[in-house]
Amino acid sequence: MAESTSGDSSNSNPTPPPAPVPEHKSWADVAEEEVAEEANAASASSTAASSLNVDELTIDEKKKATKFLDEPEDSNIQAVTSGDTPYNSASTFEDLNLSPELLKGLYVEMKFQKPSKIQAISLPMILNPPHKDLIAQAHNGSGKTTCFVLGMLSRVDPKMQVPQALCICPTRELTIQNMEVLRKMGKYTGISSECAIPADSRDALPISKRAPIMAQVVIGTPGTIKKWMSFKKLGVSRLKILVFDEADQMLAEDGFKDNSLRIMKEIEKVNPHCQVLLFSATFNDTVKNFVSRTVKKDHNQLFVKKEELSLEAVKQYKVNCPDELSKIEVIKDYIFEIGENVGQTIIFVRTRNSAKMLHKSLVDLGYEVTSIQGALDNEERDKIVKEFRDGLTQVLISTDVLARGFDQQQVNLVINYDLPVKYTAEYTREPEPDYEVYLHRVGRAGRFGRKGAVFNLICGERDENLMAKIERHFGTHVTEVQEKNVEDYKRALKEAGLLQ
DNA sequence: TGTCAGA
Structure with missing residues (x-):
């Protein structure tokens, strides 16, 4: 079994006995703390980690x-x-x-x-x-x-x-x-x-x-x-x-x-x-x-x-929407209206089809938005990304194609039109959020320590549960914004540093 | 379901 400098490689004591953990931990503190965790995690299967020195x-x-x-x-x-x-x-x-x-x-x-x-x-x-x-x-x-x-x-x-x-x-x-x-x-x-x-x-x-x-x-x-x-x-x-x-x-x-x-x-x-x-x-x-x-x-x-991992630079909010239609209203009447000049926005949706539908809805309402998803031609994809990078478009609707890694510093706002859900074969169980995808999506805003905000559009009990799990997982509180309260949105964007 | 491809 592992020899580690944390001194305790057994499973009995996952948390070392350190004094109350200060808000700003020194490196060594964490290294020790986590090594123990690590050793435990690894001990289940005799992996490489078990023979590591720290x-x-x-x-x-x-x-x-x-x-x-x-x-x-x-x-x-x-x-x-x-x-x-x-x-x-x-x-x-x-x-x-x-x-x-x-x-x-x-x-x-x-x-x-x-x-x-x-x-x-x-x-x-x-x-x-x-x-x-x-x-x-x-x-x-x-x-x-x-x-x-x-x-x-x-x-x-x-x-x-x-x-x-x-x-x-x-x-x-x-x-x-x-x-x-x-x-x-x-x-x-x-x-x-x-x-x-x-x-x-x-x-x-x-x-x-x-x-x-x-x-x-x-x-x-x-x-x-x-x-x-x-x-x-x-x-x-x-x-x-x-x-x-x-x-x-x-x-x-x-x-x-x-x-x-x-x-x-x-x-x-x-x-x-x-x-x-x-x-x-x-x-x-x-x-x-x-x-x-x-x-x-x-x-x-x-x-x-x-x-x-959840960036403190990006403020997280949730809006309870009674139905799907009201999600669109929240976007156009509140977020677009109040956040008009906050920089570029990415709206994440779950499926290719909803990307298309939402795109059409917003265009029909007179908004200039584009959308990207894997079913588009490669040339088309390249063009849409280029236009967004060049600042020719302000709002981009996307499936999770762009959830990871996409680096565009002008993106200050992320809207989760759908929360990311883990796909499980057993659809009898209640759905699990995809925490990793959530984090990656949020990370599209606030690049390099810039300001940013994410609005999660919640619809129904299922979404509420997903949201609660996400909050628990990252140990963060996601502030609720009242669906039709202009002041709430303003306060949120101000708090995120995106509005005067 | 979404991401990549190609029979």
Whole structure:
């Protein structure tokens, strides 16, 4: 059984006996506290975690009193490192032995000054030999992308024109977004890259007639990557680093598990030392347990408590609506009316069809909105996202295609037209909220510590229960806004910092 | 049900 520095690896004492926990915990406090939890969770199945030693990473909080780029200073990230490889957190990008070209990209193109907290901790683990696998959880909008993009760019040997880094994302949109970051950051490196997503239908060449991929970095969606690999157009024998963005979804039973595992195994077969990075803002216990068995045994991991994940920057509200129609009225007569100038808005719906219907309803009422969902043509999807990014549209209706990762700083308002629900085969049971999706949706607002608000439109007892469970899960209170009370909405938006 | 694809 585990040896851990928390001193107690038995199940009998899940909470160490510390004094009353102060509001602002020091790193070490949390590390110890959580290690015990971790050990317990892991003990159920004898996983890798059970043989981990815990190094409390030496971060002198006081020395680092200056604010990190984007994360709450007191955010607690629990690090578990395997073996005895010591890692020092990086207080500057210079600490990381990056090439001058990469540094230039970071400072000039990205306009970064210093690593965010997750970057400071994870980058040494990613970049330093022996290049262990890493499972990393970090808050929404905290700079996860930079971590793995930097990892990929810095591992590529510029002299070899073959794929050396591969990143797999759940959606086309996230692939494109990540590629834009990579190209910007790697602008001065000369590293080549290619998106593995379905091409525009017109200039699509059959895969069998395509030249093999030479690009050094490939980012794409699972279907296309699998296809390219099976047609031997994407060689993986020289891969040094494999990244799963939104890893919990990529490895979830009802997500992309099969595809992801197939790709991972294929790579492992020819290339057992390829470093694997798993990044997400969320890892529920089931997935957490599974992924830690999926990667190599001596992996490192970073986790955040779920209570800490709900961004304080984003205020959460709920509106009880007597029926579906009144949801539309709430949106147009109150939220749109009062929140006219608060920035861009994303309205999340559960199904493709409701995206279409709500779009039509709002357009019929004279509002300029667009909508996106997976049934649209790829060209159409790209166009709608571009228009939204360019600020040509203010309101975007979306299924959960955009729930994760979509980074648009002007989005200050998120409306949950439908609450996210976990799909369960046993529909006899009462529905469970999808906590992870909820958190990801909320995270579309308040990017990089900006202000934001989310309105949850509740209809009926079922929704009330779901909402209550969400509140309980994250340990937060979601303020109710009276359906037809203008002042309530105003107060909410003021409180969120979106209204004078 | 939604996310990826393709028979």
